[in-house]
Amino acid sequence: SGDQAQNTNSTAESTTDKKSLPAEINFGILRVPNDETIAIAKGYFKKYFGDKGIKVNTIVFDSGAEANQALASGSIDFATMGNTNAITALARELNVELIWIHEVLGENEALAVKNGSGFKTIKDLAGERVAVPFASTAHYILLNVLKEAGIEEEVQLLDMQTAEIVAAWERGDIKAAYTWQPTLAQLLKSGSTLTDSKEMADKGYITANVEVVRKDFAEEYPQLVADFISAMSEAGDIYRNNPERAAEIAGSKLGIEAGVALNQMRGTTWKTRKELLSEDFFGTVDEPGNFAQVMKDTSDFLQAQNSIEESPSREAFNEYVNPEYIKMSLKNDQNN
């Protein structure tokens, strides 16, 4: 590769050398029992990156909103977030693409109402206050729940973080909240669910935790992005083969009991690479799958809510939801 010829330009040479692999990769993660947590706990990041001499940094974010800020500032390369946050990222022209769906949200996010509140149906919430973390997937689903029930104008939403929801719930300040596990379990000790994200998903309001990556990074190191997906896939296999074992791994990593972790995991759906490449999700470059449409619909809704200024076009989402790296990951495995 012309080493001798480029002798004079040794700095340029060394940078090209480095460019073949980054010095470090920064991952923004969430503290939830998902494939990423298992992958970290099982040392897959070390296997795929650390052993190549790449330093791996994981940074915990409390919400996708924070992860977006970190992405915008260029502090991180990968980030896990709810798909609503991923829409914000696209709408705010962050130079990122969506490469993976960690889990499709289901029963782990639900609308909880307190025992004795007398709320039997969603319509009973008219004139009441419902707490939800704004800008989250739960926020999006709750808005749709209320819209479907035709009472979106009559319910007062309170912007609260999950811990505050628990506190307010226990104090009796709120009697209804849309939130996720493990907070949800705490609420359900003295409450029940009216609906959950699974029911809403069935109605077409799909939410998911997804992985986005900086485009610059992905274009420079496509192989590493594929490696990331391989790591996720391996971790997902553990769960698919032995949920209890997976819960144990994730639980010990997060400092929660395995049973709690398992309960949380069961509320979500983990898809394999092949499933994700189906027309229901990523599809192919030529024939984008349904997830781009889900994102577009969600985006339109967020625009209607004034949460984003302009909803990106369907084409933009087709490009945004990129199946190429999953494909690469699959190909790598076949080659091995």
Next chain:
Amino acid sequence: MSAQEKKESLIKIENMSLEYGESINSTLALKNIDLEINKGEFICVLGPSGCGKSSLLKCIAGYVKPTSGRVLMHGEEVDGPDWHRGVVFQSPTLYPWMTVNENVEFGPKMRNLPKAEIKDIREYFLDEVNLSGIGGNYTFELSGGMKQRVAIARVLANYPQVVLMDEPFGALDALTRENMQNLIRNIWEENNTTIFFITHDVDEALLLANRVVVMSSQPGEIIKIFNVDFTNQIFEKGSKEVIYNEDYFEVKNEIMDIIHNQID
């Protein structure tokens, strides 16, 4: 220089001592003070800086309790400040949030006198200090001399049995000072007030007092008391220069010598 015997005793200080602080850090400010203030007297106290003049005044005013001995007024022990003993401070303590009128009326108001009476008193004493007409002004609009005159009017408005003054003209310039000396001499004469007046200016003391008390440096003791009547001479002769005579310089030199000996 005479006829003191006839006078009625007002305040009596008996073997009073005053110590500030405790144990190691204590300062003996006053030692064995015996002094009688008679009605209608104008007593001036002289002494080197830090000798305890202000401390003596504070004891009489009731601001400070003597460590031993007592201060009696009409035979009763002084116990805290009282409107019968008015005090004029070196820097006038006029209340800047009140007008001149309100300042002068403060004492009578505190004593719940009828409104009409308060107004009369105020007008009388503002006139007495040649300030009628500025009653509506705030005190920070006045010059130093005017402020001190308001402070004097404010004290007089209570008809105190004795007025205690702590270097009241110390901060004024020489000319204003002279005016103020004349003013206070006139007021003393007209109202038959009793005045206890601290100064560090020997001339001032001699030109005002009919008794001059000279104190030693710390701890303050009374060294000598001079009976003088230059202030009466000034009244009689109408001018000040005439009293700069042998007599005057004799007394002045004696006082100066005493004080100088104290410092040396």
Next chain:
Amino acid sequence: MSAQEKKESLIKIENMSLEYGESINSTLALKNIDLEINKGEFICVLGPSGCGKSSLLKCIAGYVKPTSGRVLMHGEEVDGPDWHRGVVFQSPTLYPWMTVNENVEFGPKMRNLPKAEIKDIREYFLDEVNLSGIGGNYTFELSGGMKQRVAIARVLANYPQVVLMDEPFGALDALTRENMQNLIRNIWEENNTTIFFITHDVDEALLLANRVVVMSSQPGEIIKIFNVDFTNQIFEKGSKEVIYNEDYFEVKNEIMDIIHNQID
């Protein structure tokens, strides 16, 4: 009271006026001042409060630029402060973060004199003001009189051609004041200094100056200049009381009358 003609002119003030502020709010502080200060003179300036004495000093010191006219020193126009014109303020502006020594050494140090010389100068002038031995103290540990003496030593340490003093003893009590007057008189005599001295105390002016400048009230004009030599008499006769004679009271009364007329 004589032999002024022989003296060498040091500072010349020519038809100087000073106005503070602009247009409506302006104050004419000084008007048509003409004054010559000769080498070795002790000039005292007297005048009612607010007549512009300090303003005059500030013009000479170079702190303020006259609105019209000029101040010349050795024929050159004064343009800003200069170490040839030392200034002593009413409240001593000693630097509290420096010791007495460092304060006195400040001027020579600023002029980058050799270390040994600085030390000699400091020792000489601290001795001159009777303060050798306290050089290591901080200035806030001193009494008012001592502070003013350090301030004088600090100014003298620069060997200024003229020392400008703005009521330097105004804040001191009567006794300390007398000491300071003697001190400055001796320094003036010993070092053949030129002194421009502002005071509002007629006695002080007469006991120190060989020329007394009396100013009118605002706008300040020079009304009259008295040539006196009581200060020399005190030197000759060694005592102060002897000069309280006819002559003295005559001059004093004249000055007093002038000033009183200014205020009336």
Next chain:
Amino acid sequence: MALNNNEEDNKVANSAVQTTNQNISRKTPKNKKNKTEKTLTFLTWGFIFFLWYVITKLNIFTPTLLPGPARVWRAFLDILANGYNDVPLWVHLGASFKRLFVALFFAIFTAVPLGLLSGYFDKVEAVIDSVVEFYRPLPPLAYYTLLVLWFGIDDTSKQVLLFLAAFAPIYIACVSAVRKLNQDFVLSAKSLGANQKNVFFKIVLPASLPEIFTGVRTAFGVAYTTLVSAEMVAATSGIGWMVLDASNFLKSEVIFVGIIIMGITGVIIDAVLRFIERRLIFWKGHI
């Protein structure tokens, strides 16, 4: 001489004030900024805007990182017309200021008496002071969760947070005011026949007012700084919440709008407080 006082009377508010102000007068021109300085300030802001404009025009940063002035202006107009989150701008401002002023009101009415008493009686101070000194340096966010736990998610906890922020500066100002109080004021009042109650209400209180008011202004500033923290929990209105919500959606231009609104209102309110101060405590500086 005593005769010529009328002449002097006419000069009331003249010589005395001027001479004492001599040292200050040198600086008064600095208060009233002259034309050059006003121009300079104007130019500074002009330059900042220019730089802002140029940088965004050059497209070095994405609009998310640094929205251009036009974009911010449009966002402002939009919020002005349509509100934020369906709530009009003035409701957001109103909600915030209601919280602020309720807190400030209670802070004044508790801190002033407690502070004055603390300054007056060493025993009261011994009880209160160390508690105030302990919580004062604490970051409000550290204990906000506890306040939410104790006072709920409604305005109460927000107001308590702002109250605590505002309490300490006023309390401290009051203690220091009494401490600095010229004791001769008190003594002279007593010698004029004032009883304890009169001394307190006619002397101590007015003499302390200037410092109390400075304390109130500081308190307002501290409370204002805490506003966004206070609106972090369970708010859906308030200018602070608006900025937080905008942060969640990376709406930088709304953040800018919020910051500019807060900056300007902060400056305006301080100016109003200073105006009131000048009117109310006209003798300030003459004590």
Next chain:
Amino acid sequence: MALNNNEEDNKVANSAVQTTNQNISRKTPKNKKNKTEKTLTFLTWGFIFFLWYVITKLNIFTPTLLPGPARVWRAFLDILANGYNDVPLWVHLGASFKRLFVALFFAIFTAVPLGLLSGYFDKVEAVIDSVVEFYRPLPPLAYYTLLVLWFGIDDTSKQVLLFLAAFAPIYIACVSAVRKLNQDFVLSAKSLGANQKNVFFKIVLPASLPEIFTGVRTAFGVAYTTLVSAEMVAATSGIGWMVLDASNFLKSEVIFVGIIIMGITGVIIDAVLRFIERRLIFWKGHI
């Protein structure tokens, strides 16, 4: 009379100081608290602890709402032994204080020269002052998102936030110090032959030091108050983050531990700063 000065010399530091301090001396006993007051302070805290103990014993509130002293103590011991989130306590404290002191360091080294220049030259002030006055009252959380966007999620943005919090008080103190400067100091120095540079370094700077130091102490307080905000984003260490993380999981006892640690360290650091101040600026109060 000039002869008897030696006598007076021996009294150096005696009469003059005492007489000028007369008005103050009345209050000095308040600084050195006497025994009764110390006991009262002690009793106050004892009472607070007792109340805390009793209330939690009575089980009126759940431990989440109000953890008992024993529970808090155990949490403290646990954190002391095992750290929080696998990070030892001293690392948390170290991380926070590194952020604080780096910010304070930069704030001092920028705000002092800028502030003194602003006080000295009206033109400089015209440029800087309005900018400082604009951002100063802003809640730090309002612009923190922007800082994160611009400076990333690492310590830089946290330090910039704390820097901004600390900058304003020091800057303002410096401006005011130069403004309050006794002009006679400057004039006398000039008359003693000092040039512009000497006036600045030998007179203006030392004369301003007392107020600058007060500004630094205020700045430290403000920055400390902002600490938790600064550690809100993407931190995994720092005492502020610890409290926030505990808040997220409603670990009230850890919140209490954090608050108590922060309260005590805040008081200690202020005491240290005050000690340094007394040593460094021994002439304070004599200016």
